[in-house]
Amino acid sequence: MRDDKPGAKYGRDEWAQWGVALVVFAAVPLLGKKHFVNMGNEILVMGLFAMGFNLLYGVTGMLSFGQAAYYGVGAYTVGLLLSKGVAPFWVALPATMAVGGALALVLGPLCIRLSGVYFTMLTLAFAEMVWGIVFKWYDFTGGDNGIQGIPMPEALHSPLRYYYFTLAVVFVSFWLIRRIVDSPFGAVLQSIRENPERTGFIGVKVRRYQLAAMVLSGVFAALAGGLFAGYQHSIHPDMLHWTKSGEVILMSILGGVSSFFGPLMGAGIIVFIEDMIGKYTEFWEIWIGGIMLAIVIFFPRGLIGTFDTWITRWRNHGKHAETAARP
Amino acid sequence: MRKEGRKRQVMLAIGLVLVLGLAEAAQAAEKIVIGAMYPMTGRAGRYGIDSVSAAEIAMNEINAKGGVNGRMIDIIFNDSKANPAYSIKVAKRYITEDKVNFLMGVVSSAVGLAVTEVSKENKVIFVGTDHASTALTTEKFQPYYFRVSNNTYQSAAAAALYAKDIKPWKKYYVIGPDYEYGHRTWEDFWMLLGRQRKDVQLVGQAWPKLFEPDYTPYITAILSAKPDVLVTTFWGGDTVAFIKQALPYKLFDKMKFYNYDGGGNYELLEAMPTGLPKGLVLSARHHLNWPDTKQNKEFVAKFKAQTGRYPSYAAEGAYAGVYFIAEGVRQAGTAEDPDKLVAVMEKIKFKLPEDPEGFMSYMRPIDHQIVQVQAIGETVPDKSFPPATMMLGNWKIFKAEEIIPSVAEIEAARKAVKK
Numbered sequence: 141m142r143d144d145k146p147g148a149k150y151g152r153d154e155w156a157q158w159g160v161a162l163v164v165f166a167a168v169p170l171l172g173k174k175h176f177v178n179m180g181n182e183i184l185v186m187g188l189f190a191m192g193f194n195l196l197y198g199v200t201g202m203l204s205f206g207q208a209a210y211y212g213v214g215a216y217t218v219g220l221l222l223s224k225g226v227a228p229f230w231v232a233l234p235a236t237m238a239v240g241g242a243l244a245l246v247l248g249p250l251c252i253r254l255s256g257v258y259f260t261m262l263t264l265a266f267a268e269m270v271w272g273i274v275f276k277w278y279d280f281t282g283g284d285n286g287i288q289g290i291p292m293p294e295a296l297h298s299p300l301r302y303y304y305f306t307l308a309v310v311f312v313s314f315w316l317i318r319r320i321v322d323s324p325f326g327a328v329l330q331s332i333r334e335n336p337e338r339t340g341f342i343g344v345k346v347r348r349y350q351l352a353a354m355v356l357s358g359v360f361a362a363l364a365g366g367l368f369a370g371y372q373h374s375i376h377p378d379m380l381h382w383t384k385s386g387e388v389i390l391m392s393i394l395g396g397v398s399s400f401f402g403p404l405m406g407a408g409i410i411v412f413i414e415d416m417i418g419k420y421t422e423f424w425e426i427w428i429g430g431i432m433l434a435i436v437i438f439f440p441r442g443l444i445g446t447f448d449t450w451i452t453r454w455r456n457h458g459k460h461a462e463t464a465a466r467p
Numbered sequence: 468m469r470k471e472g473r474k475r476q477v478m479l480a481i482g483l484v485l486v487l488g489l490a491e492a493a494q495a496a497e498k499i500v501i502g503a504m505y506p507m508t509g510r511a512g513r514y515g516i517d518s519v520s521a522a523e524i525a526m527n528e529i530n531a532k533g534g535v536n537g538r539m540i541d542i543i544f545n546d547s548k549a550n551p552a553y554s555i556k557v558a559k560r561y562i563t564e565d566k567v568n569f570l571m572g573v574v575s576s577a578v579g580l581a582v583t584e585v586s587k588e589n590k591v592i593f594v595g596t597d598h599a600s601t602a603l604t605t606e607k608f609q610p611y612y613f614r615v616s617n618n619t620y621q622s623a624a625a626a627a628l629y630a631k632d633i634k635p636w637k638k639y640y641v642i643g644p645d646y647e648y649g650h651r652t653w654e655d656f657w658m659l660l661g662r663q664r665k666d667v668q669l670v671g672q673a674w675p676k677l678f679e680p681d682y683t684p685y686i687t688a689i690l691s692a693k694p695d696v697l698v699t700t701f702w703g704g705d706t707v708a709f710i711k712q713a714l715p716y717k718l719f720d721k722m723k724f725y726n727y728d729g730g731g732n733y734e735l736l737e738a739m740p741t742g743l744p745k746g747l748v749l750s751a752r753h754h755l756n757w758p759d760t761k762q763n764k765e766f767v768a769k770f771k772a773q774t775g776r777y778p779s780y781a782a783e784g785a786y787a788g789v790y791f792i793a794e795g796v797r798q799a800g801t802a803e804d805p806d807k808l809v810a811v812m813e814k815i816k817f818k819l820p821e822d823p824e825g826f827m828s829y830m831r832p833i834d835h836q837i838v839q840v841q842a843i844g845e846t847v848p849d850k851s852f853p854p855a856t857m858m859l860g861n862w863k864i865f866k867a868e869e870i871i872p873s874v875a876e877i878e879a880a881r882k883a884v885k886k
Contacts, residue, residue, distance in 0.1 A: 173564070178560070182556065283646065284577055285577050285600070286580065373584060373588070374551060374580075374584050378552060418546055419545060422507035422546045424546060425508060
């Protein structure tokens, strides 16, 4: 197994990445710009969504094109519970994880019956069904108008406080994801990615593990959705649309699915690009397309993945030189 | 030596940037900044691009006359992507980063509902120019929101008055896009018509999804139901697609076609230079050839001269939005005090291209909804706005006060939500 897969034990580099990520995000508000706090918040939320997705794709090798369903359901859990006054935010946010997991338990068994592109198509189909229900059920979800003015608790009213709250929740989730990937359970998931048949031969119930991966991924996606609802105070069925599922795939590939922080990096880049390019031109689509093209051609393993390769190559180069110098 | 020279150049460049930056900052403090959001891509792109051009025309007109109270207007544009989450992000950036005095724009009602929330939280006035959902001025109303174009209720009320007098229209069929706009535009009309005519009957309804590519199954169903009139609540490309697909079935010979909110947009007339049937009953929020006033003619001519195309109806809404803001700032004497601005803006009365002789659009304090005249016409051969070969004519005009919900109705709607 290549040692750059997410299952690799912590190298010095990854500890450095944790440190850099934490320091950078914790320092964002010190720049004194409210806009950066908003952007940082969005990057964290999308980063969590992407990292959860990567548990399924990068780690277990299942390309789901329907993660937006879990993300959206998480957002609607917070939106509905709060706007109907059923539960406070502190209850609603953890509830998103239960709802996201439960949805994955329902849809998962139906999707994992097939593999490869058929699995992908099924996840897309079911996600579109969930989207359709949210879009049309006016009496309950507000239909295409969505829900606005979600009442947040006083303690989280200021964007700054909410930012640090998000930061804490997201980094605890990252840590959990890391623990999952490193555990024996995570090793099985990676073995499924490498070769599902062989994994089956050694007595592993592959589908059960695949379902578990879907549930975990759904839990984190829903949590990200819940955090987003709390951040924007408005939610909308677009959050469940297939384009959102596509976006999270894009982010993960952009940053690199084989490196732990790749998806977070991808999320950061996409959010940043959308913001910057939208500001200067209405032709943002061509820019995003061009950047994607460049990345696929020049950074085939995602940004972090490719940088890792460069660093390794550079180090090995030095070693080879050393050995060569010996008599 | 060369190095020294380079150093000096760099220093000079830095100095220049600093000076220019400071100068710009000083100027920016003087300007009235409007943060505008319009969809510039996708199916609603035409509405957005026309809005942007018209807003720029209004801005240049005002600035050419010395601005407002000596302050120039500056508009920043950003694609809304017709996406609520993205638009919220842009609106927040406008407020925190660009320090805009006003938010303006938005074609989609869902985006409007999302942005009005940002406006309320930050106390930044939001001027809606082309989204029609009545909810924004009734149930979801907040004091920092104003709308300078008609809402669906106004179109529907005018449409009901129009239909009331046509005795042969008894059997109705409705087809529209399956989302709130499509349904609400119809339901308001049907409710209001029902109050005035007891002999009308709904023989069928169909709700294809928005941007549906194939209407054939619906068309055959409509034909077999044999209605007197077909109401559609399509807009934009959907209207065009439906008409094109219904033509081979001779649908328009067998029944009247009635689209009273967005159907009469120039976008349709322009898209079908050949084949557009005569006698379709249509309306829109602004018309190129009505009213026949100097102001309207000048607006249309100017737009054509600057962009090379005729404006779709959204353009006039954005034009009105900029003038509305300018008038508010002029009367309030400030662009920084939202509460003072609201107090004067809710009483603004001003003349717009779409106002006929002897009438001025005005804001209503109870719902911050502009009150305007509505005109419904029929397609008639007219080649004065090429490439269109049909324009609207045989106008029927509905007085502004007859087509707005009463204060009591608005209060009742708001109360019902609170419960």
